[in-house]
Amino acid sequence: MSVRIQEADFDLNAELAALRAGDARIGALASFVGLVRDINDGAGVSEMTLEHYPGMTEKALAAIVDEAKTRWEIYGALVIHRIGPLKPCDQIVLVAVTSAHRGEAFAACEFIMDYLKTRAPFWKRETTPDGARWVDARDSDDSAAERWQ
Amino acid sequence: MSVKVLYFAGLREALGMAGETLELPPDIATVGALRDWLVAAGRKGWRPRRTCAARSISLWSGRMPASPTATRWPSSRR
Numbered sequence: 001m002s003v004r005i006q007e008a009d010f011d012l013n014a015e016l017a018a019l020r021a022g023d024a025r026i027g028a029l030a031s032f033v034g035l036v037r038d039i040n041d042g043a044g045v046s047e048m049t050l051e052h053y054p055g056m057t058e059k060a061l062a063a064i065v066d067e068a069k070t071r072w073e074i075y076g077a078l079v080i081h082r083i084g085p086l087k088p089c090d091q092i093v094l095v096a097v098t099s100a101h102r103g104e105a106f107a108a109c110e111f112i113m114d115y116l117k118t119r120a121p122f123w124k125r126e127t128t129p130d131g132a133r134w135v136d137a138r139d140s141d142d143s144a145a146e147r148w149q
Numbered sequence: 150m151s152v153k154v155l156y157f158a159g160l161r162e163a164l165g166m167a168g169e170t171l172e173l174p175p176d177i178a179t180v181g182a183l184r185d186w187l188v189a190a191g192r193k194g195w196r197p198r199r200t201c202a203a204r205s206i207s208l209w210s211g212r213m214p215a216s217p218t219a220t221r222w223p224s225s226r227r
Contacts, residue, residue, distance in 0.1 A: 134162075
């Protein structure tokens with residue numbers, strides 16, 4: 001199980017290959033990649049800057065992964081979240097989970113992503129034609145996380 | 150009780166500081182009570198916005214963490 005916070009981009013294929021390397025028990029690898037969109041709440045977005053709480057963020061993500069391990073039989077999990085300035089089309093986050101079967105992998109991957117959106121201390125600042133703005137939390141993210149409770 | 154409070158993102162910008170050490174009255178025992186106390190104290194820029202920060206704080210409905218790196222998670226139901 002691995003959690004990384006970094007400014008640098010990540011190589012999706014390399015990360016997935018490393019996650020499943022040498023483990024013949026794995027029958028399923030589910031992954032999710034979040035990307036920067038060029039529009040949000042009706043305004044064009046030319047840049048998004050991600051801020052986090054160093055130290056606490058890693059602990060929060062590790063706790064989320066640990067919670068997933070108690071709910072599903074997963075062999076490995078990887079969470080990479082980028083911080084700093086990002087442009088539209090950039091990769092923001094990778095969540096990947098390995099398991100024997102797809103059901104466990106799909107569910108755990110979705111759970112980790114839903115909890116990450118609501119329980120990890122990240123903040124988004126968008127640059128729009130009207131200036132910069134901090135993004136408020138979304139009710140839809142709360143609802144997504146509540147499904148697992 | 151002396152507590153170091155850290156501010157992030159929009160709250161940091163609104164308050165003009167990344168954090169401060171506060172001497173709290175003894176009846177401030179939860180993060181929610183701390184938030185209410187700060188609002189009542191008239192901190193400019195502090196308001197209970199629905200931001201990630203506010204939501205994180207709202208999760209800590211129990212007593213305040215014993216250390217700045219402590220965190221509390223709601224018990225999960227299967």
